[in-house]
Structure formats: C-alpha cells, structure tokens
Amino acid sequence: MxxxxxxxxxxxxxxxxxxxxxxxxxxxxxxxxxxxxxxxxxxxxxxxxxxxxxxxxxxxxxxxxxxxxxxxxxxxxxxxxxxxxxxRDLFVILVSLRQWGEDHLFDETEEHSVLLDTKSGKPLRKLQVTDQTGRVLDSDHAAVRKVGE
Missing domain, CATH: 1.10.10.10 (Winged helix-like DNA-binding domain superfamily/Winged helix DNA-binding domain)
Structure with a gap:
C-alpha cells in the first residue's frame, strides 16, 4: 500500500x-x-x-x-x-459547506435541513468574505501572496 x-x-x-x-x-x-x-x-x-x-x-x-x-x-x-x-472554530467551515450545498446540490423545491439562529429561530444569513473595511470580496478580488514573493 x-x-x-x-x-x-x-x-x-x-x-x-x-x-x-x-x-x-x-x-x-x-x-x-x-x-x-x-x-x-x-x-x-x-x-x-x-x-x-x-x-x-x-x-x-x-x-x-x-x-x-x-x-x-x-x-x-x-x-x-x-x-x-x-x-468549535470549524463551525464557519461547516456553515460555508452547508450553504454551498444548499445553493448547488438541491433543486429549488427539494427540502433539506436548515441551520437556525437559536435566539431568533431564523435561518442564518449567507456567509460572505470581506476585506478589513467590510467590503464584500469574491475570488476575482483576492490573491494569495506565496512565501518568498
């Protein structure tokens, strides 16, 4: 092996x-x-x-x-x-995977489990990547600086 x-x-x-x-x-x-x-x-x-x-x-x-x-x-x-x-710090990773799955792996009419805020009882808002000022970014607006660059 x-x-x-x-x-x-x-x-x-x-x-x-x-x-x-x-x-x-x-x-x-x-x-x-x-x-x-x-x-x-x-x-x-x-x-x-x-x-x-x-x-x-x-x-x-x-x-x-x-x-x-x-x-x-x-x-x-x-x-x-x-x-x-x-x-517990993996929570945001699981929420992100869940939301990606909701968006891409279910038909619009297909039921699935829902993650709720325990205080309000409402579904969580979609996670977003933001810069230090709170501006929403997508993959076109972020880049990796490799070690040694």
Missing part, C-alpha cells in the same frame, strides 16, 4: 487544513459533534461507518486537538468525545 502524502510542512494553510480535516468522514464526525453526538456508538449509528474507520478518524481528530475525550456525562464507564475550542 502506498504511503499517504502529508502536507503538514506545506506553506499553504489550505493544504495543512485538508491534511487534518479533508476527508469526508472527519468533517461529518465534526458535524455530528456540533449536533450533540458524543459517543462512539452514536457516531457509528448516525454515519453508518465501519468501526475501524470511525476509530481511526476519532483518534486523528483527538490527536490534532479537534476533539477531546471526556468521561461519560452519565457516570458510566463509556467515554465521550467533545469539541475543543479548536474544533
């Missing part, structure tokens, strides 16, 4: 981030953690994922400080997984 290519030393932040959370199972585990799932069996039931793959992804997310292991809230011998502050 070929060695997995790692981008942990890449100069590109996107490459490093994809190295940690770039596979679909890791992102779906994080999504489920935001939805309140905390136990191995709950993740497995919700995702329909083989135990060995789930175990591997949970181990990686813990190793990267995205999830942490805590004692079971009910005092049982089972442990639970909880998002760390680093993991």
């Amino acid at each position: 070929p060695q997995r290519v790692t981008h942990e030393d890449a100069e590109c932040p996107v490459a490093r981030a994809v190295d940690v959370i770039g596979d679909r199972w890791s992102l779906l585990i994080v999504r489920d953690a935001f939805d309140g799932i905390r136990r191995f069996s709950e993740f497995q039931r919700n995702l329909g994922l083989a135990k060995n793959i789930l175990s591997s992804r949970l181990r990686e997310l813990v190793a990267h400080g995205i999830l942490e292991i805590q004692p079971g809230a009910d005092g049982s011998a089972y442990h639970e997984y909880a998002l760390t502050p680093k993991g």
